[in-house]
Amino acid sequence: MRIESYIEDGWKKQGSLYEALGLNRKEPGILSVVGAGGKTTVIARLMKEHEKRGIPVVVSTTTHIQQIKASYFLDKPSGQRMRQILKDKGKVWMGYPCGNGKIKAFTEQEQKKLLDEAIAMGACVLIEADGAKGRPCKAPADYEPVLHPDTVLVLSVYGLQAIGAAIEDSCLRVDKVEEILGKSGQDILTTHDIAILAASRKGGRKGVASSMDYQVILNQADDERLKEAAAGIGEELFRQGIRRVHRTTGLSEETGQLRVSGQTRLGGQEGTEE
Incomplete structure (x- = not known):
């Protein structure tokens, strides 16, 4: 595993994702993870590090x-069950099973009550807030992302x-990507394009309120x-005012395996998302 964070004069190696994100200087709260190319891997890594x-x-x-x-x-x-699992295991993965090896969110009222309790117990909450259907890059649909209003990061x-x-081969919501980049689906996705998507209020920063910290994981x-x-x-991205950008490899190492719907998936092998 290797995690590096961009500092003004270059890249600095980090000992953990937890430290790279500055979580060691923050009270536990709600972290919403969006995008593509490893959201579940990032969540599994952060779960292990906590x-x-x-x-x-x-x-x-x-x-x-x-x-x-x-x-x-x-x-x-x-x-009651959530509190017991947190007491016994220190971690909870929750949602309604909805088929195809996926779970969906509890109702807004149910989830709010549980998350309020979890935070009161000093827990960090990690929320996957959009889907990518296995693609490594995306732009959000009109209804995405669904950010919890109390998200801090x-x-x-x-x-x-x-x-x-090609954009049409590597990206989800090709029409939205084309709109943001001013390109066609047949065009090749470049490093500059990723930066544009990550900085755009129609892309990675869509729905991010001023009260929320925003960081990018490459x-x-x-x-x-x-x-x-x-x-x-x-x-x-640093020139555009995004002060925390991280490049990562091997995040699935030592996180253990996620047993998914009768089969075993490593954290780094993200399945199809809705």
Whole structure:
């Protein structure tokens, strides 16, 4: 695993994603994860890192996320059961099973009650707030993202393996990507394009309120070409005022396995999202 954060004069290696995001300087709260190319991997990594620090953590969704087969899965909105699982396991993954190995959010009222209780218990809440259908890059639909109003940090994830591929092959919501970039679906996605998408209020920053911190994760920096691509994106975003940009590789290492709907998936192998 390697995590680096862009600082004004270059990239600095970080010991953990938790530290890179500055969570060691914040009270636990709600983190919403959007984008493509590794959202569930990021959530699984953060869940593990909170667990190592003895910080309770709750994983939920405002849309859909993977269902897991684990003793810490909560499939009904029971505050008593959630508290017991947090006490016994230190972590909860919750939502209504809805088929195809996915879960959907509890109702707004149910979820609010549970999340309020979780935060009162000192838990960090990780919410997957949109879908990507397995694509490494995307722009949000009109109804996306669904950000919890009490979100304190929005993490926008991009899979660097999208760079160099045609927009229509690498991106979800091709029409929205075309609109933001002023390109066609046959055009090749570039590092500059990723920076534009990440900085755009119609792209990665859509719906992000002034009260919410916004950070970008450039995932899958698996070779020198992609590391250099991430470097260019980080520098461009820094110039546009986005002060926390991270490039990551190997985030699924040591996070354990997510047992999904009768099969085993590693955290880094994100399934189809709705």
